[in-house]
Amino acid sequence: MAATTHASSMSFLLSHPQPRSATPGTRLPLRPAARRVRCATDAAAPTAQPAAAASTKHRRAADENIREEAARHPAPKQGLSAWYEPFPPAPNGDPNERYSLDEIVYRSSSGGLLDVRHDMEALARFSGAYWRDLFDSRVGRTTWPYGSGVWSKKEFVLPEIDPDHIVSLFEGNSNLFWAERLGRDHLGGMNDLWVKHCGISHTGSFKDLGMTVLVSQVNRLRRAPLSRPIAGVGCASTGDTSAALSAYCAAAGIPAIVFLPANRISLEQLIQPIANGATVLSLDTDFDGCMRLIREVTAELPIYLANSLNSLRLEGQKTAAIEILQQFDWEVPDWVIVPGGNLGNIYAFYKGFEMCRVLGLVDRVPRLVCAQAANANPLYSYYKSGWTEFQPQVAKPTFASAIQIGDPVSVDRAVVALKATNGIVEEATEEELMNAMSLADRTGMFACPHTGVALAALFKLRDQRVIGSNERVVVVSTAHGLKFSQSKIDYHDSKIEDMACKYANPPVSVKADFGAVMDVLKKRLKGKL
Ligand SMILES: Cc1ncc(COP(=O)(O)O)c(C=O)c1O
Numbered sequence: 001m002a003a004t005t006h007a008s009s010m011s012f013l014l015s016h017p018q019p020r021s022a023t024p025g026t027r028l029p030l031r032p033a034a035r036r037v038r039c040a041t042d043a044a045a046p047t048a049q050p051a052a053a054a055s056t057k058h059r060r061a062a063d064e065n066i067r068e069e070a071a072r073h074p075a076p077k078q079g080l081s082a083w084y085e086p087f088p089p090a091p092n093g094d095p096n097e098r099y100s101l102d103e104i105v106y107r108s109s110s111g112g113l114l115d116v117r118h119d120m121e122a123l124a125r126f127s128g129a130y131w132r133d134l135f136d137s138r139v140g141r142t143t144w145p146y147g148s149g150v151w152s153k154k155e156f157v158l159p160e161i162d163p164d165h166i167v168s169l170f171e172g173n174s175n176l177f178w179a180e181r182l183g184r185d186h187l188g189g190m191n192d193l194w195v196k197h198c199g200i201s202h203t204g205s206f207k208d209l210g211m212t213v214l215v216s217q218v219n220r221l222r223r224a225p226l227s228r229p230i231a232g233v234g235c236a237s238t239g240d241t242s243a244a245l246s247a248y249c250a251a252a253g254i255p256a257i258v259f260l261p262a263n264r265i266s267l268e269q270l271i272q273p274i275a276n277g278a279t280v281l282s283l284d285t286d287f288d289g290c291m292r293l294i295r296e297v298t299a300e301l302p303i304y305l306a307n308s309l310n311s312l313r314l315e316g317q318k319t320a321a322i323e324i325l326q327q328f329d330w331e332v333p334d335w336v337i338v339p340g341g342n343l344g345n346i347y348a349f350y351k352g353f354e355m356c357r358v359l360g361l362v363d364r365v366p367r368l369v370c371a372q373a374a375n376a377n378p379l380y381s382y383y384k385s386g387w388t389e390f391q392p393q394v395a396k397p398t399f400a401s402a403i404q405i406g407d408p409v410s411v412d413r414a415v416v417a418l419k420a421t422n423g424i425v426e427e428a429t430e431e432e433l434m435n436a437m438s439l440a441d442r443t444g445m446f447a448c449p450h451t452g453v454a455l456a457a458l459f460k461l462r463d464q465r466v467i468g469s470n471e472r473v474v475v476v477s478t479a480h481g482l483k484f485s486q487s488k489i490d491y492h493d494s495k496i497e498d499m500a501c502k503y504a505n506p507p508v509s510v511k512a513d514f515g516a517v518m519d520v521l522k523k524r525l526k527g528k529l
């Protein structure tokens, strides 16, 4: 293996451990080691660097930033690539239909969905152990762009993009929270319950993971040599996609346009794109109406579509699945529960897990559960019909307002994910989701109502004994609870019509007087003093 290394490239080497001998994976045919192409990792790392070597890293020059430092050490070509293909492949369609990621295309020739496909044979030239080591070696670093939980898996995301085009806010690497008390005390002694806090993130939701990829690709398209005349990037949103789009566009200096359903998103979500300087249209319709409009507008104007209909988004979102595996030292959980709305994320999780299985990083995939609010449950109804009849609906208001979606664009993707993982769809009423959220809060979280939907699904599946107490379960928390404080205020005020707010904990108004305070505390702590 040729090695072109020198002392000053040390910092770069730390991000590229030496490939293992190309141990053939079990599922995909691998090329013999002798025919392996040289890749960045081959060329950059003749010998694996021990962790201690980090302390010998030379500080970069004071007048150089991390982007420039990365540019000084360009990764050699790896021979990896990705492109768009129809999803699912149309039975009578053109088997050769594919599009470069540099094309602006959201639909296949037959009007169906597209998916980003990777050259799996090229990826499989390296063993699962190699990819695990490489991804692990990048966690927690600042080396551009690998400090991001998404771009630390760049080879599985957008292998060909120039790091200089990447727009990253070092998203991902989110907390996998051990829900010790919730599992032990409230779910029949579960001791392996985890909450993946995707919402503890730059704009407070998992959308950051996908948006860094989409906006990076737009940045590449707008810059020389491609110089595509993209005037801005637009989305319809229930409040989280719009926040992420606005932040990433603001960071890149690209105009953002967001279509929001008036009075249907939280105040905190509304102020995010406003603060980031986006063009905010508040429309007198629901999310599905906004979605129809943005599709029409992006077909007419040079505005790039940022919703998850655009499969680029899912390439970033799938890294949350890979991160979960990584956080468990590449052990596969038994179940992963994801709240579903427009239904891109459930597919993204499947894609991340399945890619790791196919490439030998793990040997199986978890069972997936998609959890919907009963007030916005088109997938649940479809599932209950035995997948025979999908009926779009007019979604009713729900505290889980970000998933108030009746005609999800990625329904076909969700079905593939659920069928392939022996998955389940569950639903939660308003009372169930608010109680589940509030109980989680009582055990140290500050969950959003959508996480409440996923937790309520877990409660049901535990009651039905579908999920066992010894199984390892991950509940995906999709947004930060602080974005939905009004719903919590209403709950703790017991102000919600027809809802027994079982865990309401209103503040106690007390006279500022020692005796009055003592009376309240004695009553509250009765038997414990
Ligand atoms: C907080 C939150 N949770 C869950 C979802 C559902 O994700 P998806 O639309 O990919 O199903 C969304 C958006 O739809 C969201 O904003």
Ligand SMILES: N[C@@H](CCOP(=O)(O)O)C(=O)O
Pocket: 235, 236, 237, 238, 239, 240, 241, 242, 306, 307, 308, 309, 341, 342, 344, 402, 403
């Ligand atoms: N919850 C989403 C709804 C749109 O979903 P997307 O993933 O297709 O952008 C939002 O926050 O807007």
